[in-house]
Amino acid sequence: MKKLIAITLATLILTSVLLSGCTSQNTTSNTNTITTETGKGNFKGTLVNSNGNINDTLMLEYIKSMPKQPLSEQEKEGLIEMREEEKLARDVYLTLYEKWKLPIFKNIAESEETHTTAIKYLLEKYNIPDPVKNDSVGAFSNPKFEELYKKLVEEGNKSVVDALIVGATIEDLDIADLQKWINETDNEDIKFVYENLMKGSRNHMRAFVRMLNRYGANYTPKYISKEEFEQIINSNTERGMNQQ
Incomplete structure (x- = not known):
C-alpha cells in the first residue's frame, strides 16, 4: 500500500x-524579443500593424532599450527632416479627407501621426530641438515642406483619383527618403525606427494602389525604382513582430 x-x-x-x-x-x-549591445529585452505586442500604425508605447520601450550612440550632423539632419516629412503626410491626408471623405485618408493620417511621434522620441533621446513648433495642419518650420504641402493639396483637390495619386506619391517619397537616411546612419536605434516606418509606408503604398485600381487607375513611381515598386505592391502586408 x-x-x-x-x-x-x-x-x-x-x-x-x-x-x-x-x-x-x-x-x-x-x-517580442530584441537584442542590443546593452543586452536583451522582452516586449509584448505588435510594433507595426496592417494599417501601418506604429505602437508608440512599444516603440518608446525599444528606443530606450538601445544604446545612445554618437550622432553625426547628417544623422541629426535626417531626424529633423523625417519628423516634418511624416507630419507632411499626416497633414495632407487630413486635408484630403475633409475634401473627399474617403476613410483611407483618415486611417492613414492616424498612422502617420504615430510615425512622426516615433521620430519625436529619437529627437528627445538625443536632445535635438523639435522642428515641429506648431502642430497645426499645414504649419512647418522648413519652407520646403510648407510649399510641398500646398502643392500636394492643390493636386489632390482636383479629383478623387488625383487625391489617391497624391497619397501614393507621398509614400513613394517617404520610402525613398527613409532608405537614404538608413544609408547615412550606423546608429542602432535610428535604423530600427526607420526600418519599421518603412514597413508602415509600404503598407500605405499598397493601400493607395489598391484603391486606385478600384477606380480603374494606376500609379507610376517617381522616387523609388519601378522594380522596387512592383515588389512592394505584389507582396503581402507587413507587420513588425519579433525583432532579433
Missing part, C-alpha cells in the same frame, strides 16, 4: 512539473 501511495505521489509531482513547463512556454510565445 505504501509503495502504491509513493508511486502515485511521484506521478503527481512529475505531471505538475510538465504542466508548469508548458504554461511557461505559452506565456512567452507572444513576447
Whole structure:
C-alpha cells in the first residue's frame, strides 16, 4: 500500500512539473524579443500593424532599450527632416479627407501621426530641438515642406483619383527618403525606427494602389525604382513582430 501511495505521489509531482513547463512556454510565445549591445529585452505586442500604425508605447520601450550612440550632423539632419516629412503626410491626408471623405485618408493620417511621434522620441533621446513648433495642419518650420504641402493639396483637390495619386506619391517619397537616411546612419536605434516606418509606408503604398485600381487607375513611381515598386505592391502586408 505504501509503495502504491509513493508511486502515485511521484506521478503527481512529475505531471505538475510538465504542466508548469508548458504554461511557461505559452506565456512567452507572444513576447517580442530584441537584442542590443546593452543586452536583451522582452516586449509584448505588435510594433507595426496592417494599417501601418506604429505602437508608440512599444516603440518608446525599444528606443530606450538601445544604446545612445554618437550622432553625426547628417544623422541629426535626417531626424529633423523625417519628423516634418511624416507630419507632411499626416497633414495632407487630413486635408484630403475633409475634401473627399474617403476613410483611407483618415486611417492613414492616424498612422502617420504615430510615425512622426516615433521620430519625436529619437529627437528627445538625443536632445535635438523639435522642428515641429506648431502642430497645426499645414504649419512647418522648413519652407520646403510648407510649399510641398500646398502643392500636394492643390493636386489632390482636383479629383478623387488625383487625391489617391497624391497619397501614393507621398509614400513613394517617404520610402525613398527613409532608405537614404538608413544609408547615412550606423546608429542602432535610428535604423530600427526607420526600418519599421518603412514597413508602415509600404503598407500605405499598397493601400493607395489598391484603391486606385478600384477606380480603374494606376500609379507610376517617381522616387523609388519601378522594380522596387512592383515588389512592394505584389507582396503581402507587413507587420513588425519579433525583432532579433
